[in-house]
Amino acid sequence: MKKTLVLVLLLCLSVAVFAGGKTEVPVSTEPSQATAPKMAEKQVYREALLKAAQGQSSFITTTAHRLDSTVNEPMVALTWKGDLKPMIAESFEMLEDGKVWIMHIRDNATWHDGTDVTAADVIFSYSAYANPRVASRWNGKAQSIKGYADVQKGLSDKLSGVTAIDDKTVRIELSQAMPLWMKLEQTFLVIFPDHILGKVPADQLVAHGYWKNRVGTGPFKWAEYKPDQYIRVVRNDDYYLGAPILEEIQYVIFGDVPSQLNALASGQIHTTVYESNTITPNEAPVYEAMPNISVVTMSKGANAFLALNLDRPDWADVRIRQALCYALDIPTILNAIYPGAIPAYTLFPQEWTWPATMNKYEYNPEKAKALLAEAGWSGRTVDLIYYHTDDLTKNLLVAIQQYFKDVGVNVELRQVDAAYNTAFYPTDQFDASFGGNGMGLDPVTGENLIMTGELLSMRYANPTIDELLMKGKALADQEDRAPLYQQVSAILNEEVPKIFMWYDIRNLGFSDKVVGPKAHWAEQGTIYFNQPIYNEVEKWYVID
């Protein structure tokens, strides 16, 4: 009897331990303290980093570009405001309407090992991006430089358009005038040390140990890398823009979203990643209500669309594609599932690219049915692939599936993984794919979704669009470019090679314990994917 009593008590104690606390995630309804923040004694900032990016070369990565802002740098960087900021290059000049560029390297720009940055580093880096044996996914960012074709053909290892005027001055000649080159292409090209990597065979460059122990020019020096755990970078006291306030940045490596959110909620990290849907619109108020956490809602700068595999004869008739637009009540779907996202009627997210009038394809199931009947819709089941694992996407796709069903288009949703999805693009093994690409920087970054011959254009070919895009890229002023892109938008709106649905938003989670990141991201407003951004990291600091 006595033993039974002890057991019952133990059981009650266990239940009390687990159930005795609050039953909800801790939230604060108290207004924030108005006292002035005090700088923390230990200046350590922790940011999430996706596992796939760890140890990867800047030549192939998408998400490791954090390190291209803090450890490595481009000559001239894009700022959080979308302007240009001279970094390694102290200044630059544009000559011959943007065909020739002169960049002057700072006298006090040195590599973290003490070696001076010279023109040789620029020649090496730009040529490496172009070299097919390096196989950089960013080779397209070097394609405007003179000599690119020769390097691609293997006739030369160096871009003939990149030459040294002297040790500290570089001349870049493009194949043709491109006044926006500095912003649209150069800002992606990060500079690497010739004295460390210059002798490495091109086909072994991405596998070099350098990427796991980088020597850069930036405000932070590489300190430590623990696979699957973290990368530590420490303050560069000799940084040419002044030593950062932060002593250290810790990039904490995460393989999934829930762990990242747990770490944010428990104060283990200060900032979430922007590459994945970490905080959905429905979850945002929950995190916003937590003490010391803020959620910043940004435009993803991306259009969510159904990419139709235009090899399929079913999609050949434009009336069928238009019918799919009429079948969807996008405003209602967004209102119910995805508040904050904006309906899209064309590809580009920039308002200046939208013509004054566009067909908004207002929800009209009867018209959709009529168009399908007119065009002789086969009635076959559409195989729609997607690789997103978040509930938001799944809910949106289920709603879309139901709307299509209502007009007689049966859709089978097939979840695949990311590698599977990409492998499908050049094949004929799917009908449609749910996707979206970031193009917040400029409409030029959306070219590969619609230009003839591009993998992601899904066999869409329209010479008028190709011509307009080429012209638009060659002009400097937005005023001159706007009519061209508006023409492209109007054609896309009419021809619907993809079913444009909405412009995505993305929520980023920040700890209020760090001053800098939240304000910069909030001011940036739109995500610039895959490129290093200068955001005054040397001025950020941690408060108590």
Place this chain on the structure above:
Amino acid sequence: MLRYTIRRILIAIPMLLVITIIIFSLAKLLPGDAVSAIMSGEGDINAESMRQMRENLGLNDTAFVQYIKWLFRLLTGDLGTSHITFTKVSEMIGVRLGPTILLMGTSLVVSILIGVTLGIISAMKQYSILDNILTVFAFLGRSVPVFFVGMFLIYYLALINPVFPTNGMVSIGANGGFKDVLWHMFLPALSLSVLRIAEFLRYSRASMLEVLNSDYVWTARSKGIKERNVIVKHALRNALIPIVTLIGLNIPVLFSGAMIIEQVFQWPGLGSAFNNAITQRDYPLLMGLCFISSIIVLLSNLVTDLAYAFVDPRIRYQ
């Protein structure tokens, strides 16, 4: 015994070869490759870059040629280089093996100690309230998915009551030593142990009950031997034979890691590396992990069989 051991090892060699062929074929059946995984992120995706990357990685070769190349490298002791991180596979496995053995080993030892002890007590107190409570616990432990236990523990012991960290293996840059590692390991080890304690509890209870009702135990009791001696000297040793099998079956898991729990707690072990290797189509890493796991499975089976001979004198190998 020695001849038996050598024979078993020799048989293992063709088995390993067949295993690698099966794994490679299965991996190749998955659509996509490392290049399509790398290119799946937002950004420029163009066919020429993909072709060039495949060329550099040798992915433009036929599957047969790729396998033969892998096999020849293996014969020289080289497990290859990861297609994603471009790190030597042996180095990747080496770095992650320690955390995995630490987590899985701790969980296994704790589970054996608690599970077997509770199982024996449960058997000795058959149909008592304690036995019933332990039985309910065992069924719960076996039924609840391990990821749920993990998330439950994170919620209550890391978020609501912030006693433990939500993830990771160390406090970054804190040099907290082994104590810090233990603090980080508590929740993942506990999550894994819940399942295993239940498993060991049920096995040891059933085994003990069978032995307690056998003739030789009754004979010992009828000779007037003290109950304590009957249990410890006669019943327990025989009851442990099936437990040895269970421990043997658990040894490979020690080295292969816990894919789900490592993911939930971001534990930097082989389980999460295995998960990444599959989703990122990192064939060299996948093959390396499977190859090492296969060797460990074959070896642990052999060790388990040999252990029988030590535990049970009736077993002799020719």
